[in-house]
Amino acid sequence: MSVSVNTYGTGQLDEERLVELxxxxxxxxxxxxxxxxxxxxxxxxxxAAFGHFGRTEESFTWEATNKAAVLRxxxxxxxxxx
Numbered sequence: 001m002s003v004s005v006n007t008y009g010t011g012q013l014d015e016e017r018l019v020e021l022x023x024x025x026x027x028x029x030x031x032x033x034x035x036x037x038x039x040x041x042x043x044x045x046x047x048a049a050f051g052h053f054g055r056t057e058e059s060f061t062w063e064a065t066n067k068a069a070v071l072r073x074x075x076x077x078x079x080x081x082x
Contacts, residue, residue: 021071021074043059
């Protein structure tokens with residue numbers, strides 16, 4: 001799986017470090033993504049009506065921010081070590 005991060009000059013961390021954080025914290029195999037995002041559920045009628053961006057219902061797992069704290073913590077640790 002290829003992972004690319006481009007912050008267009010706005011990132012507070014090096015883009016290579018961001019890629020490392022993504023790889024370490026998200027399942028990037030096809031099966032891993034399907035399972036993690038629970039993509040086998042019948043929710044597509046809801047998405048067809050109004051899309052998925054910005055939706056807050058529990059069924060829209062790709063809008064979840066449950067990894068934010070872990071990513072923030074790991075980024076600070078790496079920044080302190082550099």
